[in-house]
Amino acid sequence: MSHHHHDGHEHHHHEVEPVEGxxxxxxxxxPIAVARRRFLAGLGVAVGGAALASTGAxxxxxxxxxxxxxxxxxxxxxxxxHIHTQYSGDxxxxxxxxxxxxxxxxxxxxxxxxxGGVAHQKLSIDQVAPDIEKARRSNRDILVYxxxxxxxPGAEHATVFLPPGRGTVDILRAFEAGYDGGILSTSVAxxxxxxxTRSTSADGEPYALAALxxxxxxxxSGRTEIALxxxxxxxxxxxxxxxxxxxxRDAAPGVAVGMEGAPGxxxxxxxxxxxxxxxxxxxxxxSPGVDSHPGYAPTATENPYxxxxxxxxxxxxxxxxxxxxLAEGRPWWITSTSDVHQVFNDTLTPGPQDHDKTGSRGxxxxxxxxxxxxxxxxxxxxxxxxxGSRSRSYADVMRGLQAGRVxxxxxxxxDGLDLRVRALGEGDEQGVTLGxxxxxxxxxxxEVTIEVTGAGGPNFAGAVPKLAKLDLVAxxxxxxxxxxxALSAPGTTVVKSFEVSKNRSRFTHVFRDVPGSxxxxxxxxxxxxxxxxxxxxxxxxxxxxPWNDLWFYANPVFVDVV
Amino acid sequence: xxxxxxxxxxxxxxxxxxxxxxxxxxRAGVAADLVLTHVERGDPVAATVVFARITGGLAPGTExxxxxxxxxxxxxxxxxxxxxxxxxxxxxxxxxxxxxGIGASVTPDTRVDTAGFxxxxxxxxxxxxxxEPAAGGVFQPAEVEQPHECCGGAH
Numbered sequence: 179m180s181h182h183h184h185d186g187h188e189h190h191h192h193e194v195e196p197v198e199g200x201x202x203x204x205x206x207x208x209p210i211a212v213a214r215r216r217f218l219a220g221l222g223v224a225v226g227g228a229a230l231a232s233t234g235a236x237x238x239x240x241x242x243x244x245x246x247x248x249x250x251x252x253x254x255x256x257x258x259x260h261i262h263t264q265y266s267g268d269x270x271x272x273x274x275x276x277x278x279x280x281x282x283x284x285x286x287x288x289x290x291x292x293x294g295g296v297a298h299q300k301l302s303i304d305q306v307a308p309d310i311e312k313a314r315r316s317n318r319d320i321l322v323y324x325x326x327x328x329x330x331p332g333a334e335h336a337t338v339f340l341p342p343g344r345g346t347v348d349i350l351r352a353f354e355a356g357y358d359g360g361i362l363s364t365s366v367a368x369x370x371x372x373x374x375t376r377s378t379s380a381d382g383e384p385y386a387l388a389a390l391x392x393x394x395x396x397x398x399s400g401r402t403e404i405a406l407x408x409x410x411x412x413x414x415x416x417x418x419x420x421x422x423x424x425x426x427r428d429a430a431p432g433v434a435v436g437m438e439g440a441p442g443x444x445x446x447x448x449x450x451x452x453x454x455x456x457x458x459x460x461x462x463x464x465s466p467g468v469d470s471h472p473g474y475a476p477t478a479t480e481n482p483y484x485x486x487x488x489x490x491x492x493x494x495x496x497x498x499x500x501x502x503x504l505a506e507g508r509p510w511w512i513t514s515t516s517d518v519h520q521v522f523n524d525t526l527t528p529g530p531q532d533h534d535k536t537g538s539r540g541x542x543x544x545x546x547x548x549x550x551x552x553x554x555x556x557x558x559x560x561x562x563x564x565x566g567s568r569s570r571s572y573a574d575v576m577r578g579l580q581a582g583r584v585x586x587x588x589x590x591x592x593d594g595l596d597l598r599v600r601a602l603g604e605g606d607e608q609g610v611t612l613g614x615x616x617x618x619x620x621x622x623x624x625e626v627t628i629e630v631t632g633a634g635g636p637n638f639a640g641a642v643p644k645l646a647k648l649d650l651v652a653x654x655x656x657x658x659x660x661x662x663x664a665l666s667a668p669g670t671t672v673v674k675s676f677e678v679s680k681n682r683s684r685f686t687h688v689f690r691d692v693p694g695s696x697x698x699x700x701x702x703x704x705x706x707x708x709x710x711x712x713x714x715x716x717x718x719x720x721x722x723x724p725w726n727d728l729w730f731y732a733n734p735v736f737v738d739v740v
Numbered sequence: 741x742x743x744x745x746x747x748x749x750x751x752x753x754x755x756x757x758x759x760x761x762x763x764x765x766x767r768a769g770v771a772a773d774l775v776l777t778h779v780e781r782g783d784p785v786a787a788t789v790v791f792a793r794i795t796g797g798l799a800p801g802t803e804x805x806x807x808x809x810x811x812x813x814x815x816x817x818x819x820x821x822x823x824x825x826x827x828x829x830x831x832x833x834x835x836x837x838x839x840x841g842i843g844a845s846v847t848p849d850t851r852v853d854t855a856g857f858x859x860x861x862x863x864x865x866x867x868x869x870x871x872e873p874a875a876g877g878v879f880q881p882a883e884v885e886q887p888h889e890c891c892g893g894a895h
Contacts, residue, residue: 375785449875461888467753468779468788476882478840716843720875
């Protein structure tokens with residue numbers, strides 16, 4: 179199937195540059211311009227208007243309201259929600275260095291996320307806040323959010339961030355004091371609160387839910403426009419149990435919206451023979467610990483504690499934990515970040531200051547020697563979280579993230595993706611895009627159109643990546659699970675794979691005689707490392723070359739049957 | 741054989757915990773040929789308990805029935821595993837009954853780089869070692885001695 183576009187505007191997609199869904203701007207003056215997404219705003223408005231006329235007027239109140247309408251005016255903004263600085267005990271760079279690197283590597287937005295803890299809460303916040311304000315003033319073309327890498331009580335780390343506002347710093351400070359797992363588990367004598375056994379022990383779980391409700395209350399009371407939380411490196415130590423992930427989302431659905439589909443530290447698996455650290459990609463080399471969820475068990479067929487093609491097991495496994503949440507109809511989005519602390523082959527090393535006493539490592543020290551043991555890439559260098567937003571404002575980019583208009587991309591595998599899912603015949607004929615919800619009449623057909631644009635130039639390894647294949651993954655939406663620790667979606671499969679040979683391609687698939695609500699999502703690969711059934715391979719500890727195993731994952735679309 | 745159950749004062753899983761437990765047993769003059777760690781999740785806060793199969797000396801802790809499962813911190817033949825060994829050798833020279841590859845099958849000829857740290861899984865009387873592909877065409881145990889720790893393991 180192909181070319182099922184309607185309204186006669188498909189020629190725009192083939193002849194007008196740049197296309198909807200592309201975040202590549204050839205006119206951008208930065209080194210590799212994955213930035214300042216031009217967009218066919220006029221077309222989008224026209225299409226949106228037509229849609230209102232066809233499905234909006236005169237319909238009953240019970241008609242489902244689609245979200246993330248396809249064709250709505252938006253641009254694409256690349257970013258990174260997980261960046262450390264000298265204000266982390268294990269970090270080293272200044273805020274201004276990280277902002278410069280993010281700009282250099284084509285990012286439009288970034289979040290400063292130093293580790294929560296006693297010293298950070300007491301000493302670092304007051305230092306990082308003015309640094310961030312200064313960086314904003316001197317870099318008008320990038321959004322710099324202030325955030326926190328929160329030790330989720332009872333679980334892993336998470337990005338928490340807010341747009342700039344009068345209450346931002348106060349909210350972050352109070353949030354960290356009240357709910358950081360490091361502070362809650364540190365004794366009173368050592369400046370903490372001594373309320374939970376360990377940062378990751380299960381007695382912290384109620385504090386995590388209270389924390390997220392606190393953030394949501396700040397939004398509802400108008401102290402901040404929006405606040406978001408993404409769970410970071412969720413499978414690394416197995417301490418984010420399925421019921422915790424579900425609990426966070428349910429506690430604050432406007433705040434807890436997703437997780438890293440791919441962790442940072444993607445250089446850590448480069449082999450020693452290739453001049454790298456020879457560690458594990460993503461630093462995913464752990465095994466079950468005392469606070470790990472018992473359902474995450476290495477077996478003869480899989481190891482949940484490893485990455486697969488650079489992506490976290492929860493995301494990479496078709497029919498795995500991510501799919502089990504989506505199969506409930508539960509919106510839960512994935513991202514990809516750098517988690518940059520120390521950059522592979524940089525000569526800079528941490529400053530000499532005592533972070534525990536001063537809240538900062540001080541200025542980094544140039545060792546003059548390339549640090550091949552460092553495992554990270556700079557922001558935007560390898561991992562990008564690309565967000566569809568109606569404007570380049572702090573709040574709107576966050577709303578795009580909240581709405582799931584998000585693609586996680588490694589190594590510039592693609593420059594653009596336009597996903598459209600719509601009903602053929604009775605239902606939402608306009609359709610929706612990434613993160614959206616559309617509807618079709620029972621027994622009807624749903625058309626999926628994937629227009630993908632490959633890399634128009636080299637990535638930061640100096641090679642032009644080639645997208646080799648796309649997978650269309652889909653599964654039935656079966657409603658809330660009774661077992662909150664469910665971690666599989668047996669009905670979810672790769673329904674179709676498309677071989678990609680051209681730089682710009684459009685693929686169409688039609689789901690016919692749709693019997694019930696379902697969801698679908700798209701991922702793609704450079705095809706260099708695939709299992710026999712076309713999936714990602716478990717990354718080898720000590721030998722995982724990130725540039726020769728590139729993937730992107732797009733967020734899902736839900737289709738309601740009415 | 742007598743099995744005892746011990747509850748150490750601090751809890752963890754990993755090489756550091758193993759060292760504490762094993763040296764405490766040695767100091768107490770207890771001879772145990774199988775020592776298992778096992779996470780118990782009955783209380784809100786999980787804790788690691790230790791099961792030891794006593795072969796001599798005074799038995800500390802509570803005498804119990806043989807445990808169904810655990811992670812094995814000590815087993816007969818463990819000290820012979822110091823570097824790279826064939827699967828056949830591991831099964832022959834130690835109490836490990838089976839070596840299982842994760843996502844890739846192993847043969848008796850498969851080489852396993854143990855790095856001197858081997859923690860097989862004990863289940864229903866069998867010791868099974870899970871291994872996975874590693875750099876240089878060898879396999880390595882899925883549990884390594886020093887996994888990467890974020891912020892120095894503070895949280």
